[in-house]
Amino acid sequence: MKHFSPSRGLRAAGLLAVAAAALTACGGGTKTESSATSSGAPETSNAPVEVTEPPTPPGTTLALGERAVIHYDDGIDKGILALTVTAIEVGDQAGFERDFGEDAKTTTPYYLRYTLENLAGTDLGGKNGPKLAGLLADGTTTGVFITGDLEPGCTTRLSPADFNKPGAKYENCQLDAASTGDPVVAVKYSGGDYHDKPIIWRKPGS
16 A cells, blocks of 8 residues: 655655565585586576675765665575665656645655665575665755555565575665655665664765
8 A cells, every 4th residue: 555644854764674585595416517407507506605895884975876885684684785876866746646646746756776786695585675765955854754666667676586696686766755846866775784874875966
C-alpha cells in the first residue's frame, strides 16, 4: 500500500527494510578435467575475498557518481559494498499525483538512483538496499514520508540472486519527495557507522 504524509521534520522513509537470506555454501571437491561443465568452461568459486580498500570515513562528502565503501550487516549476513549515488532526478509529477492523491499536488517527486557493488563476494542475493534520504539546500531532509514506488520510473527492488560474487553489481532507485520549489540537491546515507556523520552525495553546484 502506498502512503504519503507531508509532515515536516520527518526523515524520508527507508523503503528498504532489511530482508534475511541464507548464505550459499561453496562447492567442494578436487578439481579435475572432468569437473568442467558440459560446455567446457571450468568451474569458478564464489568464495568471499579479502577487501583491502578501507571503508569511507564518516562525514565524507562526495560528488554524484563517486563511490563509498561501506560495511553491510543485517544480523545474518555481513559483507562489504561499494555504494554509488548516480543521479537525483525530478520524477513524473502526473504519475505521482495519480498514485499518491491530493497531498502530492504540493510536492515534487525525486528519484534517488544508485548502484551497489559486492566487493567481498558474500552471498547477498535477495536483500534490500541501503536507506537513503534526499537533502534540501539547507542540509535538512525533505520532511516528506513516503512508502511505495512510482512505476515505471522508480521501483525499488531486491538485490538479484547473482549478487553473490566479487564485482557483482546492480542498479536501484528510491522514491523521495519535497515541497514544490524546495528542490532536493543531495542524498545522504546514515546507516551503520554513519548515523551521526552520514556520507553525502551532492549535485554539482549545490
